[in-house]
Amino acid sequence: MKFIVAKNEHVDRMCEITDQAKRQLKGLGLDQWQKGYPSREVWLDDVKKGCTYLAVEEGEILGIFAFQTTPDVSYYEIDGKWLTDGEYASMHRVCVADESKGKGVAGKMFSYGFEMAEKSGFKAVRIDTHPGNLPMQRALEKAGFVRCGTIKLAEGPETGDERIAFEKIL
Template identity: 35%
Template structure:
């Protein structure tokens, strides 16, 4: 991913990244609402406590460019190893029952094009078996996942909210 003219790299987020990460999530919520998907993240998702826990547990991964005081966050996501309880029940079928990681809470800062796709490529390169899900109204993320070679496996129901729980489940396994 890093070319001779770029200093792009992936790293774990730290607490000092939290304010910019929150701005990126706010931008993503606004973009989703303008694109016909106002309910997936609503006005407060991901909750502050979730983002702070992602950072503390080393789940938050950043795509950054530049160095030192000139570093910019281009995209961010939570990479969650182990079984995701939400994925135990699917109306459909996963590609396999092998160990996997899950990409959650992915968003871009809007500074460059295709940053989410770059994050997905990185996860596939490093982990091989990746799952993700998105809202039926999130056509942009469906497009990113499908053009990144993910299979649409079925529908899952979120466990952490009372309404608007249906998500389209995806998986790609690099054999």
Template identity: 35%
Template structure:
């Protein structure tokens, strides 16, 4: 199956928010504290889109995933308790969510492959991300996809596990 990726538009907001609402409910059902404090919300996604950071993954014409991508723009990462693998430019991804009707199809792997291609297209060989200590699904994905644990970063007063993958070029 071929998937396409494109920048999100404000017209996509309803579909994106539906996917994120489902992901928020899944985190809660899994016993995770991640995304249980009113974040993310439609305003955060609208801001991603307005700044050109929001991306959607499509199957045919249907949005089946969302992420926000930023280049070397995550102030919380400067204060890591630990050490990043590199100090070079990096792509950071946030708010990865896959449509709940499409779970179990390996779509997160396709999303991360797109993120790697995005980084390479921009001449960047480092990808950084973080997740809650209790988001077992994302922790498994990081391990499976070759991300290395680097330490902890803090968002809204909470510690998050920080990971980096250096892309071989």
């Protein structure tokens, strides 16, 4: 498996994978990603910024994640406590294609994110997920993330929604 920066020609497949994830979340009875986010426009903006990465094997896109090196406004306030007080990288919009689930793709994406963060001089990576998204919570804990508390999303269609915040010290 290799990782590449997403380009415009990948957006259709990225949207397909996102739609699969939205269906799975809806099937779990969750409102996460049910309000039009992430959308094609979000992915196109990410492509323009060069912040989204694809897990690829034999030319097939297996998974997607956004990697952010600027502070996340949703992380300014936490009901709980972050493990670190300094600068951090964050990962968002993590999803794996249905046909690639259970094959360790998410874990490899997290590991790649950790590598990128370390190379950029960060000592920690933060991420959040819906309180009911137990599959993602298990994947995060398996990757070494520690539950730090809850945050409220500060922007986008899900503004005000509560999320569980995680951090991993590198």
